[in-house]
Amino acid sequence: MQKKVIEVRGLKKSFGDLDVLKGVDLDLYDGENLVVLGKSGSGKSVLIKIMVGLLTQDEGTLKVLGHEVSEMGSKALNQLRLRIGFSFQASALYDSMTVRENLEFPLVRNVKGIGKAEKDKLVESVLESVGLIQTINQMPSELSGGQRKRIGIARTLILKPAIMLYDEPTAGLDPITCMDINKLINQVNEEYKTSSIIITHDLTCAKVTGDRMAMLIDGVFSAEGEFEEVFKYSEDPSVKSFYDYNFIQ
Amino acid sequence: MAENTATHKSGLRRRVENFFIGLASAYRFVERFFREVWFPPYEFKEFIRQCYQIGYNSLPLISLTGFIVGVVFTNQSRPSLAEFGATSWLPALISIAVIRAMGPLVTALIAAGKVGSSIGAEIGSMKVTEQIDAMEVSATNPFKFLVVSRVLASTFMIPVLVMYTDFVALMGAFFNVNQHELVSLSTFFVQVFDALSFLDITSSLLKSLVFGFTIGIVGCYKGYNSTKGTEGVGKAANSAVVMAMFLIFIEELLALQITNFFRQL
Ligand SMILES: Nc1ncnc2c1ncn2[C@@H]1O[C@H](COP(=O)(O)OP(=O)(O)O)[C@@H](O)[C@H]1O
Ligand SMILES: [Mg+2]
Numbered sequence: 001m002q003k004k005v006i007e008v009r010g011l012k013k014s015f016g017d018l019d020v021l022k023g024v025d026l027d028l029y030d031g032e033n034l035v036v037l038g039k040s041g042s043g044k045s046v047l048i049k050i051m052v053g054l055l056t057q058d059e060g061t062l063k064v065l066g067h068e069v070s071e072m073g074s075k076a077l078n079q080l081r082l083r084i085g086f087s088f089q090a091s092a093l094y095d096s097m098t099v100r101e102n103l104e105f106p107l108v109r110n111v112k113g114i115g116k117a118e119k120d121k122l123v124e125s126v127l128e129s130v131g132l133i134q135t136i137n138q139m140p141s142e143l144s145g146g147q148r149k150r151i152g153i154a155r156t157l158i159l160k161p162a163i164m165l166y167d168e169p170t171a172g173l174d175p176i177t178c179m180d181i182n183k184l185i186n187q188v189n190e191e192y193k194t195s196s197i198i199i200t201h202d203l204t205c206a207k208v209t210g211d212r213m214a215m216l217i218d219g220v221f222s223a224e225g226e227f228e229e230v231f232k233y234s235e236d237p238s239v240k241s242f243y244d245y246n247f248i249q
Numbered sequence: 250m251a252e253n254t255a256t257h258k259s260g261l262r263r264r265v266e267n268f269f270i271g272l273a274s275a276y277r278f279v280e281r282f283f284r285e286v287w288f289p290p291y292e293f294k295e296f297i298r299q300c301y302q303i304g305y306n307s308l309p310l311i312s313l314t315g316f317i318v319g320v321v322f323t324n325q326s327r328p329s330l331a332e333f334g335a336t337s338w339l340p341a342l343i344s345i346a347v348i349r350a351m352g353p354l355v356t357a358l359i360a361a362g363k364v365g366s367s368i369g370a371e372i373g374s375m376k377v378t379e380q381i382d383a384m385e386v387s388a389t390n391p392f393k394f395l396v397v398s399r400v401l402a403s404t405f406m407i408p409v410l411v412m413y414t415d416f417v418a419l420m421g422a423f424f425n426v427n428q429h430e431l432v433s434l435s436t437f438f439v440q441v442f443d444a445l446s447f448l449d450i451t452s453s454l455l456k457s458l459v460f461g462f463t464i465g466i467v468g469c470y471k472g473y474n475s476t477k478g479t480e481g482v483g484k485a486a487n488s489a490v491v492m493a494m495f496l497i498f499i500e501e502l503l504a505l506q507i508t509n510f511f512r513q514l
Binding site for chain 1: 384
């Protein structure tokens with residue numbers, strides 16, 4: 001049996017009258033790439049935000065690396081957060097800082113007494129991983145959407161996370177850039193030995209990056225398995241329509 | 250039908266509710282500031298950066314308006330004093346007007362426009378593009394890094410800018426007085442300082458501290474609570490300015506009452 005790095009049981013979350021998650025069960029195993037599919041507004045982002053303590057569930061348990069996130073104090077939670085890389089949908093690069101400063105931010109804040117030489121080495125090594133060493137002194141506003149995504153991913157890699165959470169890594173990018181990002185996700189998984197959750201509604205991305213898929217429909221996971229299993233044999237009409245819709249597009 | 254009246258009723262009720270919800274959340278925000286400001290980590294670098302930003306942003310506009318206020322106010326006051334043959338009181342009159350009221354007010358209103366809106370827009374856009382969340386997941390307290398540093402910077406810088414505005418406005422006044430009454434710079438400033446009491450100066454500075462705090466905290470609050478989308482950011486910046494200006498006038502009124510109380514002692 002493989003080790004579980006994330007274990008979610010009976011997770012519920014509502015905002016006012018809106019029930020977003022209605023009892024989610026999910027496991028992420030060590031070393032795998034799990035793709036979470038679902039329509040926009042289905043609560044995918046909410047789910048991974050609960051995983052890093054940006055939001056708190058109403059009911060249910062969520063264990064990350066063995067810790068129940070909602071019960072952690074702020075110190076312990078921050079320690080845990082350093083082991084999780086979160087790639088935001090809008091990249092979330094700090095506008096007022098250069099690429100170098102963006103990448104240094106997690107380092108200087110969390111690694112006490114780090115020297116300049118070591119800092120430069122780490123920054124350059126993650127930039128090389130994402131293939132953007134030439135942008136080191138640019139501002140985020142000067143980068144393209146795909147480049148911003150890569151820098152966002154690089155920023156999370158700099159602390160060598162055990163888990164990567166990607167929130168719609170290919171949303172809003174052209175097909176070729178999408179493919180590049182997909183490759184990068186696979187490369188990160190191999191190079192950094194991460195376990196990842198990839199949120200997307202892009203089936204190409206899902207197929208290329210995922211070892212396993214899970215589909216979030218109406219607040220619960222209704223179809224789960226390998227790509228073929230989920231889509232070829234599913235009788236669920238919403239899964240089928242999701243598949244058809246993607247390929248008509 | 251029944252549903253219709255229900256929604257109609259709840260329309261008014263919702264507005265009243267929203268007002269109090271807003272008030273409560275503003276209160277919690279201010280309270281959180283006072284809870285977090287005392288404890289490390291202290292974001293000293295960010296504080297310095299913000300001080301510089303605030304000074305740099307408002308200096309040109311404040312210099313210009315300060316000087317013009319000095320010139321215009323002097324010029325407009327002259328006829329009334331001339332009626333009593335008392336134009337020699339001009340420096341004293343201007344000194345009191347500038348230090349007690351116009352310097353702090355002009356500076357705070359301009360800073361509310363320049364500094365308050367830029368804080369509101371900056372934090373608002375960081376909020377909607379998830380930069381604040383990104384900070385939080387890289388184990389940095391965004392409230393400390395962004396809010397506490399900015400509020401402290403504006404609380405510290407507005408009094409500094411007020412002193413500067415006072416000086417520029419007095420120079421504007423001197424420029425005008427010098428043309429008409431041929432008073433020398435040293436005589437002018439001797440008269441200016443003679444007119445002022447300790448209470449005038451301390452109350453002016455304390456008031457400026459409060460104005461600075463108001464501008465910073467309102468900008469941060471509006472930004473931190475801005476809603477999704479670029480429209481939300483614009484609204485945050487705009488309402489930061491309106492709210493800060495409104496509060497500044499209220500505070501000016503309160504400060505007047507308080508200093509008058511002390512003056513009578
Ligand atoms: N902080 C929040 N406050 C209120 N509602 C929220 C919040 N975050 C998300 N929601 C709502 O929850 C639902 C799911 O959002 P989200 O997880 O972002 O969807 P997606 O699956 O597209 O990522 C949406 O209807 C959204 O409006
Ligand atoms: Mg989302």
